[in-house]
Amino acid sequence: MKRIAITIATLLLSVAAYAVEIPVTYYRLPNGLKVVISESRVAPVATVAVYYGVGFRIEPKGRTGFAHLFEHMMFQGSANVKKVEHAKFIEAAGGQLNGSTRLDLTNYYETLPAESVETALWLEADRMRSLDVSEDNLKNQQNVVSEEVRDAVLNQPYALFEWLDLWQNANTNWYNAHNFYGDLSEISNAKLQDVRDFFRTYYAPNNAVLVVTGDVDVAATRAQIEKYFGDIPLQSVPERPDISEGAQEEEKRIKQTDPLASVPALAFGYHLPDQESADFAPMVLLNLVLQGDEGSRFYQRLVKEKAISIDWNGGINFELGNEFDYDGPMLLATRTLYKPGHNAADILKEVDAITKDVAEKGVTAKELADAKVRFRANWYDQLETSFGRANLLASFALFHDDPARINKVLEMYEGVTAAQLQAAAKKYLVAQNRTSIDRVPAEVAK
Amino acid sequence: MKRIIAALLLIATTSLHAEQKTPPPPAAPRVTEWPKITERKLDNGLTVVLVPLHNVPKVTALLTFMSGNGSVAQLAARVATEGTTTRTSRQLREALRAIGGSIGVTTDADATTFSSEALSEFAPRLFELLADSARHPAFPKSEVELAKTNLAQEIAEQRSSPDFLVDERMRKALFGAHPYSFVTAEPDAIAKLTREQLQAFAATRYVPNDAHLIVVGDIDVERSFAEVKKAFGDWAKVARVADAQPAFAKRDRRQIYFVDRPDSVQSTIRIAAIAPPRKSADYLPLRIASTILGGSFYSRLNRNIREAKGYSYSPYSLAQLQRRAGAVFVEAAVRNEVTGPTILELLYELDRMRVDAVTDEELTSAKRYSIGSTQVELETQAGLANRIATIYTNDLPHEFLETFRGNVEKITAADVRKVAAKYFDTYRGAIVIVGDWSKVKEQVEPFGDVTVLK
Numbered sequence: 001m002k003r004i005a006i007t008i009a010t011l012l013l014s015v016a017a018y019a020v021e022i023p024v025t026y027y028r029l030p031n032g033l034k035v036v037i038s039e040s041r042v043a044p045v046a047t048v049a050v051y052y053g054v055g056f057r058i059e060p061k062g063r064t065g066f067a068h069l070f071e072h073m074m075f076q077g078s079a080n081v082k083k084v085e086h087a088k089f090i091e092a093a094g095g096q097l098n099g100s101t102r103l104d105l106t107n108y109y110e111t112l113p114a115e116s117v118e119t120a121l122w123l124e125a126d127r128m129r130s131l132d133v134s135e136d137n138l139k140n141q142q143n144v145v146s147e148e149v150r151d152a153v154l155n156q157p158y159a160l161f162e163w164l165d166l167w168q169n170a171n172t173n174w175y176n177a178h179n180f181y182g183d184l185s186e187i188s189n190a191k192l193q194d195v196r197d198f199f200r201t202y203y204a205p206n207n208a209v210l211v212v213t214g215d216v217d218v219a220a221t222r223a224q225i226e227k228y229f230g231d232i233p234l235q236s237v238p239e240r241p242d243i244s245e246g247a248q249e250e251e252k253r254i255k256q257t258d259p260l261a262s263v264p265a266l267a268f269g270y271h272l273p274d275q276e277s278a279d280f281a282p283m284v285l286l287n288l289v290l291q292g293d294e295g296s297r298f299y300q301r302l303v304k305e306k307a308i309s310i311d312w313n314g315g316i317n318f319e320l321g322n323e324f325d326y327d328g329p330m331l332l333a334t335r336t337l338y339k340p341g342h343n344a345a346d347i348l349k350e351v352d353a354i355t356k357d358v359a360e361k362g363v364t365a366k367e368l369a370d371a372k373v374r375f376r377a378n379w380y381d382q383l384e385t386s387f388g389r390a391n392l393l394a395s396f397a398l399f400h401d402d403p404a405r406i407n408k409v410l411e412m413y414e415g416v417t418a419a420q421l422q423a424a425a426k427k428y429l430v431a432q433n434r435t436s437i438d439r440v441p442a443e444v445a446k
Numbered sequence: 447m448k449r450i451i452a453a454l455l456l457i458a459t460t461s462l463h464a465e466q467k468t469p470p471p472p473a474a475p476r477v478t479e480w481p482k483i484t485e486r487k488l489d490n491g492l493t494v495v496l497v498p499l500h501n502v503p504k505v506t507a508l509l510t511f512m513s514g515n516g517s518v519a520q521l522a523a524r525v526a527t528e529g530t531t532t533r534t535s536r537q538l539r540e541a542l543r544a545i546g547g548s549i550g551v552t553t554d555a556d557a558t559t560f561s562s563e564a565l566s567e568f569a570p571r572l573f574e575l576l577a578d579s580a581r582h583p584a585f586p587k588s589e590v591e592l593a594k595t596n597l598a599q600e601i602a603e604q605r606s607s608p609d610f611l612v613d614e615r616m617r618k619a620l621f622g623a624h625p626y627s628f629v630t631a632e633p634d635a636i637a638k639l640t641r642e643q644l645q646a647f648a649a650t651r652y653v654p655n656d657a658h659l660i661v662v663g664d665i666d667v668e669r670s671f672a673e674v675k676k677a678f679g680d681w682a683k684v685a686r687v688a689d690a691q692p693a694f695a696k697r698d699r700r701q702i703y704f705v706d707r708p709d710s711v712q713s714t715i716r717i718a719a720i721a722p723p724r725k726s727a728d729y730l731p732l733r734i735a736s737t738i739l740g741g742s743f744y745s746r747l748n749r750n751i752r753e754a755k756g757y758s759y760s761p762y763s764l765a766q767l768q769r770r771a772g773a774v775f776v777e778a779a780v781r782n783e784v785t786g787p788t789i790l791e792l793l794y795e796l797d798r799m800r801v802d803a804v805t806d807e808e809l810t811s812a813k814r815y816s817i818g819s820t821q822v823e824l825e826t827q828a829g830l831a832n833r834i835a836t837i838y839t840n841d842l843p844h845e846f847l848e849t850f851r852g853n854v855e856k857i858t859a860a861d862v863r864k865v866a867a868k869y870f871d872t873y874r875g876a877i878v879i880v881g882d883w884s885k886v887k888e889q890v891e892p893f894g895d896v897t898v899l900k
Binding site: 020040042043044045080081083084087088089091092093094096097111112113114115116118119122123139141143144145146147148150151154156157259260261262263292293294295296300303304307310337339340370374376377380381384385386 | 607
């Protein structure tokens, strides 16, 4: 009994010694808008971010790419802000702005000198209240988004197959298995009415989180938020459709050819447990043991010892975010380029040997300790910028109604044991739970 | 009845927001307090710059050598962290993972930089590992051979990317025989490189003279300086090799290069001209000019080519100034059908900057945007470290950060037009297009003689 108490005390001490306490003020406006304010005095800047609880996962069927197209439309004007003026006002105030569409959220944010926060709040409130779009603007952004798809996907070697194609092949529920960037024909088929409907359906204050982080005064910011967002009417938001994914029953190996690539590549992914399950944190640490850096097991075996792979990258919510900013089925993914003369089976054989070893023998105490250190280092990287903090606070508020979770994460991960990692490896890192895509240059395939 | 209520609501809402037709004007800018920068010199010539930034419990350290670039520099950088005289590659990786750290080595036209970071509680260990990599790289034969094989594959992979191809061809076009034209080694040149060449390179270039170490993070200046001294203090000075500095070729006409990439569904277009060294007094006005032209969302290129015409997702411009010379360029990736019209718009916008004054609105906004961007860099250890590194690699005045805002605020529309006229000179610049020649040939040929590269 006493021994347990000492262990816990030591643990708390070791975490507390390095902990970064993030201040969190959290409340809801009467219209349902969740608000998080978190002040910090490191740099004279602040981030204003609005996260809406809709991403490309649940965009309308037959309208692939629509959630992203819609994100572009949010920059096309609102009642008091003309097209392009959002950027004009923010940049003239010294700020930077952007938006992004992800699996389960769409965000809009400005990082700017802290004295200009009110400008950003006014602009975000105006477009949350009153999107104002026209046929011309829609046509223009359909062209722009189509160019984005060409630029990011169709004109690139590998065409983002490590997530676009992997998700479509690993999953069976349409919501998880459609083309998230969108088919060009479906993007150009979108109608102005679709844009207006989507806005009315999902862009409600009660389906959003507003976060302000940085060098701000909490009381003054609160008053500004009340003034600009307080009277935006609440709307009824539909229940989320069933996005669940059934258990995979057998391994899937897919082959593709690539007209633009000159070096073969392999991507593979394992279905992950739910974020709220007890297996999740162990899987996050297992990912770091296996592919967290160049000292990890996959890199050392495949790139160095066997010299089959040329590089090795991977993770959770790979290329789309991190382990916290999504809410639904997820893959633990990998992408590796490999030397001509080898094949995908050579790599998967080594991967299976490594995961089998972890399942049978577990990870060493040193590997677990190092994975926790790596986790902490990565975690601090996310806390460094006002945007990084806003992203975590918004995700915890949006998906768990608990932004203060930001101060509990490190402690939770410190408590994970080697036995939990071993058990998780046995359960999830098995071939049956895996989908892989071998992407070979068309020239080589001939 | 219902209609009346709706109408009332509308009026009520309107009156509530009557005063909100325009956003609240930004408050007066605050004075930026730059973190205190402490500079010390070790006896061996190493400049040590220490900057506390207590945002997260981490530390970033950049060690930069003015090494120049080339095939040997590129391969040496790659193998430098693959083993020292006392640690294997794997031991080094494991030591780094135990401190939540990393060391990456990169080369650019002027320098080789060892970029490292770790949890700040392990800062002394990071300095030790960084010093070991830079001072005692062993270049083990097996690691050199593996790196050569992998680098050759990576180059093949890079050359399948339109962005890489356009950058590579443009540097060749602008800088010709000068070493600044180097982007990556040729695979056959890599095959011939030897371990001895790497050792000789490191022995004469990875030396403390003319090197600088910038440490930013959750540190105490005196304690960190003592730790740095312990890791780097007994490093012996070595006579520096003075690199030949050939003159840049005079450019007297526009050249057009087309890199044929069959099956491309876009043309990636870059138009560039030679710019002055980073130290030039023209730098700040040129930066403002580039911001107005295509360096922000509200820029001319974005408003015209993206928001009005819908030709491209992300047209932009950049003033990329290095120690001895630089380049200013505009770029857009566009669907094949609008290749010609986009070249026309890019040339038009470049010429417009040279001929017409920018508006007060554009100028005021670009200045505030530039000042705000440097404030945002203060948020991250790496952002601040890299900003400070440019001061040292380009031999800029030490008060660059403190005077930045005042110097930007002084810039006039006439200053902007003057540097635009001087440097956005595409008549002596180059146009590089990467795309499918068979599909866009007719659209490119009207702009002049085209050199097509397969």
